[in-house]
Amino acid sequence: MIGFSNTSHREWQIAATLALDLMIASFYFSGLMSLPAGLAAGAGLGLLIVKVVVLAVMGAALLFGLLRWRFGALVADERDHHIDAKANGIAYGALSFCIVLLAGQLGLDALGLSPWHLSPLLCAHLLLMALLLASGCKALVQLYLYRRGG
Amino acid sequence: MAKGLIENRIRRLRFEHGEMTQAALAEAVGVSRQTILALEANRYSPSLELAFRIAARFQVPLEQVFQYRQAG
Numbered sequence: 367m368i369g370f371s372n373t374s375h376r377e378w379q380i381a382a383t384l385a386l387d388l389m390i391a392s393f394y395f396s397g398l399m400s401l402p403a404g405l406a407a408g409a410g411l412g413l414l415i416v417k418v419v420v421l422a423v424m425g426a427a428l429l430f431g432l433l434r435w436r437f438g439a440l441v442a443d444e445r446d447h448h449i450d451a452k453a454n455g456i457a458y459g460a461l462s463f464c465i466v467l468l469a470g471q472l473g474l475d476a477l478g479l480s481p482w483h484l485s486p487l488l489c490a491h492l493l494l495m496a497l498l499l500a501s502g503c504k505a506l507v508q509l510y511l512y513r514r515g516g
Numbered sequence: 517m518a519k520g521l522i523e524n525r526i527r528r529l530r531f532e533h534g535e536m537t538q539a540a541l542a543e544a545v546g547v548s549r550q551t552i553l554a555l556e557a558n559r560y561s562p563s564l565e566l567a568f569r570i571a572a573r574f575q576v577p578l579e580q581v582f583q584y585r586q587a588g
Contacts, residue, residue, distance in 0.1 A: 374548070374550045443547040444547065445548075
């Protein structure tokens with residue numbers, strides 16, 4: 367069973383980052399799905415991006431401000447750097463894998479060998495999803511290493 | 517090559533030094549309490565510098581704090 371009484375400031379911060387990423391991604395993609403098709407989508411998308419940026423800034427300020435108020439300033443030591451490096455390695459691996467898949471699909475599409483055609487907007491969204499996936503991977507690996515040792 | 521295990525006597529040394537708390541040791545050697553906790557549970561192997569700082573804090577030689585056990 368996971369106990370929260372011995373959860374450190376750093377673990378709370380990583381969990382908050384993960385929660386914020388998930389919240390912003392779900393807000394953005396649900397907003398994107400509900401946009402009308404055609405010309406109106408351009409203005410709607412711009413407004414949605416502004417809302418997402420405002421939500422991200424306010425959410426981060428609130429969550430990290432609350433954690434700082436509760437635990438004080440966060441100082442990293444050698445174990446934090448060690449875990450950060452391991453998690454970054456895995457996150458870059460995940461991001462590279464997604465980018466290779468996307469580039470492969472675009473290459474096949476350019477040669478007329480792919481049954482799917484990706485519009486530039488869809489490519490941008492797939493890249494955004496890859497970045498979010500990499501960020502999520504990093505946070506999960508960090509949480510695992512802080513709990514299980516690393 | 518089989519991976520060995522670095523064991524330590526930090527918990528025992530803390531109690532032998534006036535029941536020093538993890539937080540006090542952490543502050544003295546410049547790491548977080550979670551790092552001391554991970555070290556005591558053998559879930560983290562410290563850098564050489566941190567190992568020397570811990571030994572210096574207890575005023576004992578390094579090998580009295582850390583022992584290397586070869587696997588196999």
